[in-house]
Amino acid sequence: MALIMGAGMAHASSLDQVISSIRLRDAVCANCEFFGVQFGNALVPGAELYRVSTTDFFPHPEWLAAIEDEKVYVFELSQLSVWNEWIRKQKVDLSTSNLSKHDQWLSMFLLAHRSTSRLIPVSAGKLFSPKRVKDAWQGSFRSRDAFGWIKNWNVTYNDKGEVLALEEFTP
Amino acid sequence: MKWLRIAYLISLISMAYPAVGWAQSFQSQQVQHMLDQVGQTLGKKLLFEQSVRERGSFRTTTYSFRIGANVYRLVTDSEGQMNLGVMQPGSLVASSLWSGKATSTSVERLVELIFGFEGITPGSNHAADAKEQKIQERRQLGQALKWNELMNRALHGDSGSVGGPSSSGSEASMDQALSMAKMMNSCVAGGQGGSSPQRAAVENLAQIMAIQTTMGVGTSQENGEGFLSRSRQYEKQGSYSFLKQLESFQGPSPNQLISMIAKSKVDFAQLFFESLGKPMQENDPWTLAANRNFQMLMDNMGRKKTQALLEKAVGQMVVNVDHFVRLDRFFHDQLVVVDVRNKKIYVNPTINTPEQARYAVSLAMIYVDRASHALLRQQQLKYKKSSKSADSTSSNAQGLILFQRFQELEAGIAHP
Numbered sequence: 001m002a003l004i005m006g007a008g009m010a011h012a013s014s015l016d017q018v019i020s021s022i023r024l025r026d027a028v029c030a031n032c033e034f035f036g037v038q039f040g041n042a043l044v045p046g047a048e049l050y051r052v053s054t055t056d057f058f059p060h061p062e063w064l065a066a067i068e069d070e071k072v073y074v075f076e077l078s079q080l081s082v083w084n085e086w087i088r089k090q091k092v093d094l095s096t097s098n099l100s101k102h103d104q105w106l107s108m109f110l111l112a113h114r115s116t117s118r119l120i121p122v123s124a125g126k127l128f129s130p131k132r133v134k135d136a137w138q139g140s141f142r143s144r145d146a147f148g149w150i151k152n153w154n155v156t157y158n159d160k161g162e163v164l165a166l167e168e169f170t171p
Numbered sequence: 172m173k174w175l176r177i178a179y180l181i182s183l184i185s186m187a188y189p190a191v192g193w194a195q196s197f198q199s200q201q202v203q204h205m206l207d208q209v210g211q212t213l214g215k216k217l218l219f220e221q222s223v224r225e226r227g228s229f230r231t232t233t234y235s236f237r238i239g240a241n242v243y244r245l246v247t248d249s250e251g252q253m254n255l256g257v258m259q260p261g262s263l264v265a266s267s268l269w270s271g272k273a274t275s276t277s278v279e280r281l282v283e284l285i286f287g288f289e290g291i292t293p294g295s296n297h298a299a300d301a302k303e304q305k306i307q308e309r310r311q312l313g314q315a316l317k318w319n320e321l322m323n324r325a326l327h328g329d330s331g332s333v334g335g336p337s338s339s340g341s342e343a344s345m346d347q348a349l350s351m352a353k354m355m356n357s358c359v360a361g362g363q364g365g366s367s368p369q370r371a372a373v374e375n376l377a378q379i380m381a382i383q384t385t386m387g388v389g390t391s392q393e394n395g396e397g398f399l400s401r402s403r404q405y406e407k408q409g410s411y412s413f414l415k416q417l418e419s420f421q422g423p424s425p426n427q428l429i430s431m432i433a434k435s436k437v438d439f440a441q442l443f444f445e446s447l448g449k450p451m452q453e454n455d456p457w458t459l460a461a462n463r464n465f466q467m468l469m470d471n472m473g474r475k476k477t478q479a480l481l482e483k484a485v486g487q488m489v490v491n492v493d494h495f496v497r498l499d500r501f502f503h504d505q506l507v508v509v510d511v512r513n514k515k516i517y518v519n520p521t522i523n524t525p526e527q528a529r530y531a532v533s534l535a536m537i538y539v540d541r542a543s544h545a546l547l548r549q550q551q552l553k554y555k556k557s558s559k560s561a562d563s564t565s566s567n568a569q570g571l572i573l574f575q576r577f578q579e580l581e582a583g584i585a586h587p
Contacts, residue, residue, distance in 0.1 A: 020283065023283070023284075023287045024283065024286060024287050026287075026290075026501060027287055027288050027289060027290035027497065028497050028498055028501075029287075029501075030268060030284050030287030030288040031266070031267065031268050031269070031284070031287075031288075032512075033512075035551075035554050035558070035570050035573055036570060037567045037570035037571050037574065038563070038567055039567075051574065053573075053574065053577065055511065055551055056510065056511050056512045057498075057502070057508055057509060057510060057511060058508075058509040058511055058538045058539075058541065058542040058580075059502075059505070059508075059538065059577075059581055060577045061501035061502055063501070149586075
C-alpha cells in the first residue's frame, strides 16, 4: 500500500513539475487548469513522458513533455534542439533499415511536436519510407493538423534520431 | 525574570492582534520581497501602493503595482483570503491570477505566476530579453502564416508594386494592394492558394505594405533596388532563407516589418465584422464548410437555439492581433480559439473574406456548444477527483478518457 501511494505521489509531483514548466513558458496559461497523463512509448520504453492539456481552451492545446534528472523538456516544432538534446540521452539506434523502427520514431517525433496532428500513412500500414543518404536518413511525410490542414514535410535525421533538418514543402 | 516579562508582553500583543495568517502578519515585507524578486529579473526597482479599507471588523488591504503596462493588485483581507489580479491595458475586466487562503501560497508561487503571465523566464531574462521574446513570438507568427515565403514570392514576381512611388491616395493603395494580392495568390503553389488562410495573410499584408508605401514609410528606392537584386539572386540560387537575407541587408528588418504591421491603421476587427455583412460566393469551399457546420447545429439543436448560439458566439468574438500572437504559440494555424473560462472567442485577424468570416463563425458556434458539453464537464470532475487521490493509475485512466472526450468533440466539424 505504501509502495502504491509512493508511486502515486511521485507521479503527481512529476506532473506538477511539467505543468509548472508549461505555465512559465506559455504565459497565456499561467492560471489554467491542466490535466495530463503519463504514457510509455515503444521507441523509448523507460522514458518518463507526459501528455498535458488544459481545459480552459477549445479546441484543446496539447503539450508533450519529458522529465529527466529533474529537467523538464517541453517539445515544440521551432525548438528542434530540445528534441535533439533529449533524444541524445535515450540512446536510440536507427542505423538499421528496419522501417517499423523508423515509423515509431516518426510517430513519436510528430506527437512531440504537433501532438494534435495525425500522420497520414503513405500506403496501408506504412507511415513513410526514409532513404539512406550518406550518414543520414531522409524522408517525407504528410500530417493533418487539428484544423484539418494537410501539411507536407521533409525530414533528415541521423541514426540517433536527432533531426538535422525539417522543412515544410508544397508539392 | 526578564525573559518571562518579554514572553508575557508578547502574549499580550498576540491577544490584542490575533494572527490571521500570512495576510495579516508581515504583508508589506512579503509584497516588497515579491517585487524585489520580480524586479531583479526585470532589472529595475518595482514599487507598490498600499491602501486599507475597513468595514466593521472586516478589513481589506490592497497592494497595487505596475509591471510595464499591466497593473497588478494583491488584495488580502482580515479573514485570511488573498487575491492576485491583473488588469491589462484596454481590457475591462481584471484577470485573476490566484485566489484562496493566503496561507496556502507562498511568495515564490506568486512570483512564478507573475513571471508566467508576463512571459518571463526567471533568472535569465531582463527587460530587453522580454522585448526580444515578444519579437520572437511575433516572428513565429509570421512563420506560421508563411508571410516570409509569400513575400519571397511577391518580391520574386514583381517589384513595381512594392516600391512604386506613383500611388498616393487610399483608393490607389487599395488597388495596388489588390493587384499585389492577386499577383501573390497566383504565385502560391499547390492549388490551395486560392482558399487557404495564407491567402488572407497575403491580402492583409499586401494592404499594409501598400498603405505603408503610399505613406512614405518603409522601403526607399535604394532599398527597393536591394530587394530587386535579392530577388534576382533568388532566381540564381533556386532557394534561400528570406528571413536571413532580410537581416543581412539595408532594407526593413523583420522587426521593422512587424512594427509596421502593428502601427498600421488596419483595423482587423472592422475588416472581420464588415466582411460578415458582405454577400458571399455560393460555391466557395469556405461557404460550403460553413453551411455544413450550420446545418449540423440546426439538426442537433433546432433553429431557435442555433440562432441564440449565433448571437452568443458573435457577441463573444474578439479580433485582436496581440491576443492572437499570444495564443498562436500553442494554437498553430487555428482560425478560432475559445477561451472557455473568460468566455471570449479569439478570431485569427487574417480572416477578411465574407466566406472565411462565416466559416469562422460556424466554427466558433460549434466550439462554444461543445466546450460546455455535459459529458466533458462530468469527465473533468472525475479527473479532478482522481488527481487529488494518491492512486496514479486511476488518475491516469481518467486523464486518458478526458483526452479521448476532447478528441471525440472535434469529430464531425466540416473543413474547407
